[in-house]
Amino acid sequence: MNDIRFMDINDLSKDLSPIISNTMADLVEVRLREYLKKKSFKPGDALPKELELAEALGVSRNVLREALSRLRMLGMIETKKKRGMVLARPDILGTFERVLDPLIIDNSTLQDIFELRLVLEMGIAELLYIRKTDKDIRELENIAKKEINHDHSFRIKNEIAFHGKLYEMSGNDTLKRFQIMLLPIFDYVVTLEQKPTRGLVSHLDLVEILKTGTVEDFKKGMQAHLQPHFNRLT
Template structure:
């Protein structure tokens, strides 16, 4: 029998995220009755080992299946396969490939702003001390990644997912997980000066810190505003990249940069 990790990599295209590939393979196994209705999905650790991916990738994949009505999760027990019904589940119309265009990329950020701003406000009201530590740790890891010390896109996902989980409302994690399936790696490479980059990174760090500080002091209005500011500024930064590319000032697309919000 072939190694699932090898087949996963073989199927991967530049616009596919690992979470998309994992959720697609799990869906294939569900529809092929390898995983039957009522059965429990393998544990996170087992899925990590099977596919050779991180815990965050596994959680994104399960969130996607949950948002499409294929699995349900139970606290402390795991995820269980749901029986299909005659009800058609409406799928989001975008694909990762289409999300690389200027319009769809910015539209996606608009939706994220609407969802994540409220999630930040709710997280500020409900977060536990343990969740606050997880959010702060995710921010610190993201700050290191901004300087090239790690997978930037992955650390960005970890940060926003930590906030979603602190809402104690699984639907926020579901919706964010579904939106992440649409988000492609940043399609453009930056070519600005080292000084300009340092300035931009410092602004992004400040935006992240404002979000975390508002959640820490349990100020919902400030947390909402800080997240709105961060994602609005992200949209402006993305728009500038696309505009520069249209003007012929940027080199060809690269899938290696991740997201630099």
Template sequence: MFQPVGGPKGTRLYEKVVMQIKSAISVGDLKPGDKLPSERELAEIFGVSRTSIREALKSLVAMGLIKIRHGDGIYVCESRGEEQLKNIGAYLMSHQGTLKDLFEIRRVLETEAAAWAAERGAPEKVQELVNLINTVKEGIAKRSGGYLLFLGEHDTKFHLCLAEASENQVLLRVMNNLLDLLAESRARAWSIPGRPLRSVEEHAKIVEAIVSGDVEGAREAMRQHLENVEKEIL
């Protein structure tokens, strides 16, 4: 299930451990109530120090994914859905972390937000997304340039409107906090030549999948969008 850590240059060791354990939980290799190996065993499995394992476990506890029963062991939490979103929201507000950390959280939350919107979004909320895309395209057509502020406002509205369409109020609150934490990086993205317009086109693909009720298509379109932005910023 787990492999000795490797990964992107510059990524801290404990972050790589967190990613592997989170992945195992998300795909069901680790189920609610499952007991993880001990701290010492995890250090041996991942090939890192126990200090790195402690940092990883601390982050996973803060996210509500695991719990540590002293004298007993480490267990995958029974909580799911909104309870975990609340924990992640609290974690974000107290640990701004690195930009890479924040994008990792975005991939977890916003890909599912897009999927939920495609699966169960209220027609009026989905129509708001369509109207937003049409409005920004019309706005671009009317301008010969100088539309960075306009597109920046669109970007914020799009991601919040998508959270609303997911029909999960906790997710909406978390996204408000997350977008605040990402304000600096989003401003940096808008300054990259061509990125604002590419984001509009990528947003349109996400909305197209949502309108057609394509759950996997919406999830993948959002994943690709976030991956593209992250690559250009980092």
């Protein structure tokens, strides 16, 4: 029973090196990464052809292609029939998206992601005040006004639209995409817990603060808006 695979992982994972990879494809993937880094290839640079790589690594073309398939999924390489392989720019969030499924993620991580979104909502204030424009605020106000006198399902859509617009106003596209990915997880956790989600500060209140208030005012307002969610934390 002293097999390393059966030892308690939670206590040791921080001190031990990552679990050794069994398959050749795993090793080849690592080696290819090292190779790309060492040679400091840039996006657009051509890479050796499969047969050369396979021979150099001492593996079959089959195994090599399993590793390449991974890099291709991540967007690190692109291939064409005769041109061969070229290094590409991976979409850093695209890879993230593939794995963000509430039904697979463990509860602890779900909670972490829930909190992460709260952190983003609170931390976005500075960016907002640096970059907000009158046009943005008008559009945001229109979204907020629409939600009056509508049913529940519309409110949810509008909630998403409002906060989405906030991220858009932050001028940070990565952040915006990131929060869109986080939303389903967030909703999943909220729905799971069945708690009231309406804070004392409404969307229209937040718009008003954006118009005339300071960054600090906005932070307080957002905090109050999200208060029901913060109440869930311990």
